[in-house]
Amino acid sequence: AQTVTQSQPEMSVQEAETVTLSCTYDTSESDYYLFWYKQPPSRQMILVIRQEAYKQQNATENRFSVNFQKAAKSFSLKISDSQLGDAAMYFCAYRSEKTGTASKLTFGTGTRLQVTL
Template sequence: AQTVTQSQPEMSVQEAETVTLSCTYDTSESDYYLFWYKQPPSRQMILVIRQEAYKQQNATENRFSVNFQKAAKSFSLKISDSQLGDAAMYFCAYRSAYVGGSEKLVFGKGTKLTVNP
């Protein structure tokens, strides 16, 4: 079974600075998808960014980018120019690309990000 590990329960960053959240995963599959979700205090889960494993190019969405290292099974999220509104729980998630496994999204335990003014 696939597992997702987020080794940083909490992180903090100064407003306007850059922070990187770590995520590693364990799988024997070669084709899969990786996601970062954000959960602000409202508890609403919001997709931040998505990466297809077969793409070598790292995904980018405005101030959010990932460093995808397939061989190392690492998928970190970099937030540039941090804003107060970025304060939230961030979850890394894995989803198989294969039939029979692709319905499920497996989450890590999350990293709580605090943004200091």
């Protein structure tokens, strides 16, 4: 079974600074997707960024980028120029693309990000 590990329960960053959230995963498969979701106090899970395992190029979405190291099974999220609105719980998630699998997302336990002035 696949597992996703987020070893940082909480992180703090000053406004306008850069922060990196860590995520590692365990899988024996070669085809999969990785996602970062954000959950603000409003509770809704919002997709931040996704990465296809077969792509070597790291995904980027505006101030958000990932460092995907397939061999190391590492998928960290970098937030540049942090804003107060970035404060939220961040979840790393894995989905297998193997035929016949459940197509479900497996989530890590999350990292709570605080943004300070």
